[in-house]
Amino acid sequence: MMYDHILVRYGEITLKTKNRKMFIRALRENMKRALSDFNVQIHTQWDRAYVTLQDEDHGAVMSALENINGILSISPIAKIERTEAAMKDTAVDFANTFGTKDTFKIEVRRADKTYALNTFDIQQMLGGYVLENVPHLGVDVKRPDHQIMVEVRAEAIYMYHEVVQCIGGLPIGTGGKALLMISGGIDSPVAGLEVMKKGVELEAVHFHSPPYTSPQATEKVKQLVDILSRRTGTDITLHIVPFTELQTKVHDWIPDNMSMTTTRRLMLIIAERLAEKINAKAIVNGENLGQVASQTLTSMHAINAVTNFPVLRPLLTLEKNEIVEMARNYGTYDTSVLPYEDCCTIFKPKAPKTRPEVRKVEKFESKVDFEPMIEKALSNIECYSALEAEKNDAFGSLL
Numbered sequence: 001m002m003y004d005h006i007l008v009r010y011g012e013i014t015l016k017t018k019n020r021k022m023f024i025r026a027l028r029e030n031m032k033r034a035l036s037d038f039n040v041q042i043h044t045q046w047d048r049a050y051v052t053l054q055d056e057d058h059g060a061v062m063s064a065l066e067n068i069n070g071i072l073s074i075s076p077i078a079k080i081e082r083t084e085a086a087m088k089d090t091a092v093d094f095a096n097t098f099g100t101k102d103t104f105k106i107e108v109r110r111a112d113k114t115y116a117l118n119t120f121d122i123q124q125m126l127g128g129y130v131l132e133n134v135p136h137l138g139v140d141v142k143r144p145d146h147q148i149m150v151e152v153r154a155e156a157i158y159m160y161h162e163v164v165q166c167i168g169g170l171p172i173g174t175g176g177k178a179l180l181m182i183s184g185g186i187d188s189p190v191a192g193l194e195v196m197k198k199g200v201e202l203e204a205v206h207f208h209s210p211p212y213t214s215p216q217a218t219e220k221v222k223q224l225v226d227i228l229s230r231r232t233g234t235d236i237t238l239h240i241v242p243f244t245e246l247q248t249k250v251h252d253w254i255p256d257n258m259s260m261t262t263t264r265r266l267m268l269i270i271a272e273r274l275a276e277k278i279n280a281k282a283i284v285n286g287e288n289l290g291q292v293a294s295q296t297l298t299s300m301h302a303i304n305a306v307t308n309f310p311v312l313r314p315l316l317t318l319e320k321n322e323i324v325e326m327a328r329n330y331g332t333y334d335t336s337v338l339p340y341e342d343c344c345t346i347f348k349p350k351a352p353k354t355r356p357e358v359r360k361v362e363k364f365e366s367k368v369d370f371e372p373m374i375e376k377a378l379s380n381i382e383c384y385s386a387l388e389a390e391k392n393d394a395f396g397s398l399l
Helices: 020-034 058-065 084-095 119-133 187-196 215-232 244-253 256-277 297-304 320-330 358-365 371-379 386-398
Strands: 005-010 041-044 048-052 071-080 103-110 146-152 157-160 177-181 201-208 237-242 282-284 382-385
Touching: 005 020, 005 058, 005 157, 020 041, 020 048, 020 058, 058 071, 071 084, 084 119, 084 146, 084 157, 103 119, 119 146, 177 187, 177 256, 187 201, 187 215, 187 282, 187 320, 201 215, 201 256, 215 237, 215 386, 237 256, 237 371, 244 256, 244 371, 256 282, 256 297, 256 358, 256 371, 297 358, 382 386
Parallel strands: 103 146, 177 201, 177 282, 201 237
Antiparallel strands: 005 048, 005 071, 041 048, 071 157, 146 157, 237 382
16 A cells, blocks of 8 residues: 555644644644655644655654654555545555454545535445455444544545554643753653653753762663653753762761752752753652652652752652553663662662651751852763764764
């Protein structure tokens, strides 16, 4: 079967009214970027979009569209003549790809009400013709295995049967910018991708503490950022913060059972200042309520006391097995479980406080002047760009 178009159904864009055009423009730009290697044309409408393939392979184009935020589903479409014979031939071509004893249904949408045949006439004609020519199939109008869709328009008839579910949500860039705190574990990359489903553009921050953390641990985080960038068609900047001096100072001066709380507070202070610098409006992390000592409500309250920034926690109430399954589906799991320790696992307290009091934490922290070390860490941030790394790799291969 030769397909001519890809039908693109919008996600949450359909809920927008007065400002829908802005969301559609953003989705169109994201589609253009994702399809830049293909000779295709993109046509956006109020309720859907079409990609004209112009002899491009439909499977490759669909693969490029599947991970674009704002797209609910896609279907390869055959554009045919407005004749009964063309509809019959196409319906049989589709039906021959169905399994033995599968059931089907004919769905018709007559955008052109002047067409000679009405909806019931087309359904009856095509259903009977398919049963006659593909006898191993059955009809089920309530719960069919397959639906053959027919759209009658003024210029042509469009037919399809395959619907590929995509991410949905909103186009990236329509929800502002946030800063993702990424550790290298399972949770934070998933949290980032979940927030991006709502149209949020991301930059990321990672804290490393050499020599206690290895270069491989940092490379692992870069790989995760690469995965997030490829999956969303964006170029996520990773800010790598040197954290050794601060972390060793905490280890030396803060009581062991309070050290984790102070460490997280320092990270959040740095994240807030970096977020302000890059004009992000929120901080995102992968915290999950009650998963570890630093993620009890009392601990979150004590840690959050250092910032007025919104902290988004999209995984807050999920079960761990749900997060793992999401990581597998997103393609981040195998990288996340590589055995390289991050700074959250070094100097781990033996019995961390699960109900730290802000007053007591502040009392211990007041004995240390962390500010010069915070400023030093901020001034020595290393930046990594997935897109720039890809360009450099491509250039290096030419040398």
